[in-house]
Amino acid sequence: MNKNQNIAMGISLAVVAIMVGSAEIFGEKEIIFPEITAVAMGALIAPVxxxxxxxxRLFAAIVSAAVAGxxxxxxxxxxxxxxxxxxLLVAVSVITLSKTSFVPAVSACILPILMGTKSxxxxxxxxxxxxxxxIFQKxxxxxxxxxxxxxxxxxxSSELLKLRAKQVITALVIFVLPAHFHEIFFIAPPLIVAFFELSxxxxxLMNRKYTAIALMAVAAFAGVMARFFISEKLGLTLTFGAVLSSAVIFVLCRKAKLYFPPCCAISTLPFIIPKTAIIKFPFEVTAGYIVLTIAAVIIAKIDNNTN
Structure with missing residues (x-):
């Protein structure tokens, strides 16, 4: 399995390099789609x-959500x-109508909204x-x-629709303050995806929620460190930094035996944010995910009590 995963990791890192490298060559930051590292983790690196x-359906869902965003x-x-x-309503509708559990479509829709992407x-x-x-998965x-x-x-089913309604309403209540003050890293798209998966x-994932929090925090700091020290201080390319931070989190997920796609996306997100936001990014991401984890636990307990 390790040999197969090494091959999958190599392919995934190559895709990251192509993506970020293309963004640097063409001067188009919109080319960088952090969630692709999450898709790579879930579709290639994870054993299942x-x-x-x-x-x-995966392709249709993620592209439809991106267009909607x-x-x-x-x-x-x-x-x-x-x-x-x-x-959120559009993305959840796409996931539900596609009859899948592919919640990363939420990130594809919300990212352009938070970043103001029109391209x-x-x-x-x-x-x-x-x-x-x-294609590589095939x-x-x-x-x-x-x-x-x-x-x-x-x-x-009605049960699924009720759950989706709870998730959307809970998320929106949490998002009001960060959205009002435009502190968007508290509600970074991969955190929203993780919340939907957790709840x-x-x-x-609920059984390993503390490990997930740790991985999310490490991923945020790894991405920031790679961006700051490798790309900003040493003057090396963003591509090198993005590949390194992705490799670190891929390995950590494997070591932890928790193939947690959202943390992979978080490790790539620092490469599309302004330099001035680098320092606060990991702290806001970690705090935001802790709040969303608590919310997911509450939803799970309510569901358990009503069943």
Missing amino acids: QSWNTSRI VCIVRFIPEILILRIALG PVYVISVAVMTAFIL VLEYFGLHEKYEYRPIEP GKGSK
């Missing part, structure tokens, strides 16, 4: 695919909490980078280097 979805920025009034609310370049990058990952499966996942449609019915 992290989400109940097929390749086609850009459209919201273009056409909806510049009221951040309104845009976030609409983005179609972002959508193209999401589509191309996701396609790379899925290749690894063909050569017996990755276990094939058997997708089972998730029907939108899902029968979440295995």
Whole structure:
């Protein structure tokens, strides 16, 4: 398994290098889609695919969500909490209608909203980078280097719809203050994805929530350290820093035996934020995820008491 995972990690790091390198070459920051490292973790590196979805549905969900996010920025009034609310509703609808558990689609929709992205370049990058990952997944499966996942449609039952409503409402209540003060790292898209995964019915992540918090914090600090020391101080490329921080978190996830895709996205996010925000990023991310973890625990306890 380690040999197969090493191959998957190598492929994933190559995709990160292509993505960030392209952004540097063309001067288009919108090419950098941090969630692609999460998709790589869940689709390639994890022994079993992290989400109940097929390749086609995964691709359709993430691209649809990305398009929706850009459209919201273009056409909806510049009221951040309104845009976030609409983005969450659209993303959750996409996930539900696709009959999958592919919650990273939430990140694809919310990221352009938080960053104010209007460029179609972002959508193209999401589509191309996701396609790379899925093609490589197919290749690894063909050569017996990755276990094939058997997708089972998730029907939108009343129970699921109630859970999604609780998740969206809870998230929006938490997001009001960060959105008002525009402290967006408290509600960074990968944190939202992690919240949805953690508060899902029968979440295995709940049993390792403290490890998840630790990985999220380490990922945030690793990304910032790589950006600050390697790219800013040493003057090396963002590509080198992004690949290094991704490699660190890939290895840590494997060592912890917790294949936690959202923390991988967090490690890449520092490479698209302003220099002036680097210092506060890991602290706000960690604090935000702790709050969202507490909220997820409360949702889980309420559900357990009502069942």
